[in-house]
Amino acid sequence: xxxxxxxxxxxxxxxxxxxxxxxxxxxxxxxxxxxxxxxxxxxxxxxxxxxxxxxxxxxxxxxxxxxxxxxxxxxxxxxxxxxxxxxxxxxxxxxxxxxxxxxxxxxxxxxxxxxxxxxxxxxxxxxxxxxxxxxxxxxxxxxxxxxxxxxxxxxxxxxxxxxxxxxxxxxxxxxxxxxxxxxxxxxxxxxxxxxxxxxxxxxxxxxxxxxxxxxxxxxxxxxxxxxxxxxxxxxxxxxxxxxxxxxxxxxxxxxxxxxx
Amino acid sequence: xxxxxxxxxxxxxxxxxxxxxxxxxxxxxxxxxxxxxxxxxxxxxxxxxxxxxxxxxxxxxxxxxxxxxxxxxxxxxxxxxxxxxxxxxxxxxxxxxxxxxxxxxxxxxxxxxxxxxxxxxxxxxxxxxxxxxxxxxxxxxxxxxxxxxxxxxxxxxxxxxxxxxxxxxxxxxxxxxxxxxxxxxxxxxxxxxxxxxxxxxxxxxxxxxxxxxxxxxxxxxxxxxxxxxxxxxxxxxxxxxxxxxxxxxxxxxxxxxxxx
DNA sequence: CGTCTTTTTGAATACTGTCAATTTAAGTGG
DNA sequence: CCACTTAAATTGACAGTATTCAAAAAGACG
Numbered sequence: 001x002x003x004x005x006x007x008x009x010x011x012x013x014x015x016x017x018x019x020x021x022x023x024x025x026x027x028x029x030x031x032x033x034x035x036x037x038x039x040x041x042x043x044x045x046x047x048x049x050x051x052x053x054x055x056x057x058x059x060x061x062x063x064x065x066x067x068x069x070x071x072x073x074x075x076x077x078x079x080x081x082x083x084x085x086x087x088x089x090x091x092x093x094x095x096x097x098x099x100x101x102x103x104x105x106x107x108x109x110x111x112x113x114x115x116x117x118x119x120x121x122x123x124x125x126x127x128x129x130x131x132x133x134x135x136x137x138x139x140x141x142x143x144x145x146x147x148x149x150x151x152x153x154x155x156x157x158x159x160x161x162x163x164x165x166x167x168x169x170x171x172x173x174x175x176x177x178x179x180x181x182x183x184x185x186x187x188x189x190x191x192x193x194x195x196x197x198x199x200x201x202x203x204x205x206x207x208x209x210x211x212x213x214x215x216x217x218x219x220x221x222x223x224x225x226x227x228x229x230x231x232x233x234x235x236x237x238x239x240x241x242x243x244x245x246x247x248x249x250x251x252x253x254x255x256x257x258x259x260x
Numbered sequence: 261x262x263x264x265x266x267x268x269x270x271x272x273x274x275x276x277x278x279x280x281x282x283x284x285x286x287x288x289x290x291x292x293x294x295x296x297x298x299x300x301x302x303x304x305x306x307x308x309x310x311x312x313x314x315x316x317x318x319x320x321x322x323x324x325x326x327x328x329x330x331x332x333x334x335x336x337x338x339x340x341x342x343x344x345x346x347x348x349x350x351x352x353x354x355x356x357x358x359x360x361x362x363x364x365x366x367x368x369x370x371x372x373x374x375x376x377x378x379x380x381x382x383x384x385x386x387x388x389x390x391x392x393x394x395x396x397x398x399x400x401x402x403x404x405x406x407x408x409x410x411x412x413x414x415x416x417x418x419x420x421x422x423x424x425x426x427x428x429x430x431x432x433x434x435x436x437x438x439x440x441x442x443x444x445x446x447x448x449x450x451x452x453x454x455x456x457x458x459x460x461x462x463x464x465x466x467x468x469x470x471x472x473x474x475x476x477x478x479x480x481x482x483x484x485x486x487x488x489x490x491x492x493x494x495x496x497x498x499x500x501x502x503x504x505x506x507x508x509x510x511x512x513x514x515x516x517x518x519x520x
Numbered sequence: 521c522g523t524c525t526t527t528t529t530g531a532a533t534a535c536t537g538t539c540a541a542t543t544t545a546a547g548t549g550g
Numbered sequence: 551c552c553a554c555t556t557a558a559a560t561t562g563a564c565a566g567t568a569t570t571c572a573a574a575a576a577g578a579c580g
Contacts, residue, residue, distance in 0.1 A: 007515075058387050095516055100430065100434050100435050102431070113420055113423055114420055114427060115420070116416050116419075117417050117420035117423070117424050122424050127466075142409060142413065146412070147362075149402060150426060152402065152412060156376050157376055159376075159420065159423065160374055160376035160377035160419065161377040161379075162371055162420050162423050163378050163423060164374050164376070164378075164382050166427070166430065167352060167382060169362045169426075169430055170360065170433060171352050173430060173475065174360050174433055175354060175358075175474075177567075178568070208525095209526075209528095211552075212524085214435075215434070216434075216570070219437065219568075221527090221529085221568090221570085222569075223567060224528055224529080225528085227527095239528085239578075240576085254529070268538090438535080438536070439533075454531085464553085468558070468559090469559065470558085479538080480537075480558090480559080480562085481559090481561085482536060482537075484559060485558095487559095487560090488560075500545075500558085
């Protein structure tokens with residue numbers, strides 16, 4: 001495992017403002033074969049005919065406005081979702097109105113896999129900005145899986161990847177201090193931006209300091225202080241939610257060294 | 261999610277010492293239909309004919325002596341393993357000979373699911389005592405999955421359960437103090453012992469203080485101090501690796517309250 | 521333009537980590 | 551079987567880091 005994969009997060013850099021729609025359900029159908037996210041998303045690694053059998057499932061689309069929930073913990077499980085645009089956070093409820101953020105999700109990433117275990121969603125997914133998702137009915141997906149062994153393999157790989165992702169986060173939470181955590185978070189973000197064709201060194205955070213803190217297991221004040229410290233060390237330029245990484249390599253060394 | 265599911269761990273209470281064998285590979289074949297672990301393990305939820313189609317895969321068996329590795333990070337992925345007896349830890353390598361324990365595994369639990377993502381094991385599995393596992397060849401398993409939709413469903417559920425399990429641990433690592441972490445760990449252990457027919461209140465820890473600490477994101481000295489504190493609060497009786505829970509309910513309140 | 525939220529920063533506190541010493545248990549070889 | 555060596559666990563004193571509480575500054579929104 002590389003150090004840069006240690007944190008897993010999300011954010012999007014919208015080149016042009018997307019048209020805003022607040023309808024919760026859109027009737028559009030979606031085809032994987034022609035989707036510009038096909039190499040990041042579920043059809044990743046599948047061949048043409050397998051993609052077409054995904055197309056036959058007729059995935060729906062849904063828009064979720066900023067601040068709204070895609071699903072909530074306890075909701076009956078029917079759909080898996082693939083992010084088309086925008087950013088989500090997923091979180092677990094803690095006693096006393098508090099929440100633990102368990103992940104951030106960006107274009108091409110699947111959501112809802114934790115619901116397969118018990119037939120109900122274990123976490124809540126909230127849109128951090130206006131978003132659009134593909135809705136994938138799980139019962140239909142299983143039929144496609146029965147048809148094609150490679151689709152079964154692809155699903156298993158995606159679920160396994162989620163397990164590996166969480167291993168990384170455990171490592172982060174279990175053995176790093178504040179600076180290492182934030183550095184790992186930013187590096188992971190940087191990688192995911194790059195994979196989506198955006199700049200790896202300059203991006204806009206879609207989540208608040210409190211959400212970053214919850215995800216990284218530290219208080220929002222500590223997140224803010226650590227941003228300031230990185231700025232003083234000339235690793236970053238930070239202006240509220242706009243981040244510019246000045247020295248990617250040195251930021252990587254923050255994670256690797258001093259792992260107390 | 262209940263608070264008691266927050267940590268996930270392992271230990272076994274061996275009623276009579278098992279015969280010791282150090283052969284790395286045993287030729288025995290195993291049948292799920294007659295296995296006493298069938299309600300905890302892979303065949304959980306499957307009917308008779310589906311279990312028989314698992315039986316046809318002819319799972320092998322393997323003994324792993326205390327301290328030996330079942331697999332190591334980087335090993336090529338061929339098998340998934342089900343614990344038959346004994347306890348494993350899985351861990352990730354950290355820079356500088358250090359390790360992060362990512363889980364403890366006991367009878368009936370599957371191991372190696374994180375290897376599906378990349379075709380190579382992401383973690384290392386070490387036996388904490390003399391153990392025995394079923395070896396399940398992944399390529400064969402996929403054939404059985406193709407035959408039966410329910411086996412596919414069962415596998416997906418097990419993987420999803422692993423994701424949920426790790427969510428819980430993230431919550432623990434992200435938002436609890438030392439006492440809450442150890443209490444959550446012990447409650448989880450207690451539950452898993454109970455599910456296997458052992459006492460829920462008295463058991464033998466198979467892992468060291470350092471391993472517990474690595475898993476819970478704290479130093480071994482803090483683990484030891486917290487055990488002592490619980491003893492003074494008359495929540496536990498601890499003698500090295502032998503633990504007796506005096507008040508399960510109050511231990512539960514330690515987790516629920518004060519979640520700073 | 522005023523209100524509410526988010527972010528930043530400071531000062532004091534609390535918790536966990538670090539270092540070190542001691543005790544206990546476990547394993548080794550005479 | 552016992553003396554010896556090694557490893558694991560406990561406990562204390564101190565240091566370091568992150569949290570808490572508080573206040574001020576900067577945006578966001580109507």
